[in-house]
Amino acid sequence: MRKKTMVELSHQILLSQINKSSILVDATLGNGYDSLFLAPLVKEIHAFDIQKEAIDTSKALLKDYSNIYYYLKSHVYVTDTVPNYDGVLFNLGYLPNSDKKIKTHYETTLQAIDKLHQKRQGFILVVAYPGHDEGLMEYVALQSYLDKKEISYEVHKLPHMTKKDAPVIFFWKYTS
């Protein structure tokens, strides 16, 4: 039997949190596959990416959906742009099939998470990839941030990915 991927695991967790009236933020739109999974299941998606290429590719992929709002800006501005949301998804790293130069960065990732934490609204799911240098910094920085703020979070890993630097999902939820 084919083994589950990290993206599939993240979607499974998201499924348990969403319904037809959910407003979600895709904080790292990329090629749009997470939003493609979510669009038919929720009311709205507000999708952020700093690369025009990502927005253009995703708009083509998601052309059949009218419930997606696109923002060519950093996820640092999520809370300024979308006042009410039920959940935020971060899938960290670089745009697949790109030159890998532009990727999420631990300082901006934490800045965005800190602003979301100040709002204490909905759930946050972060897929982190400690297997590459910047990803390891993000992973360490995020874990120490969550511990420092005493945020109670879940960690999800795939059972067949046993290496220390295997991808990790951080999930937590604010109960207003």
Ligand code: SAM
């Ligand atoms: N969710 C995507 C999908 O389903 O295809 C994959 C996301 S990809 C791993 C990470 C994306 O984050 C890249 O497209 C990158 O341009 C974007 N990114 C990097 N820094 C960002 C930032 N500060 N704000 C928003 N997006 C950012």
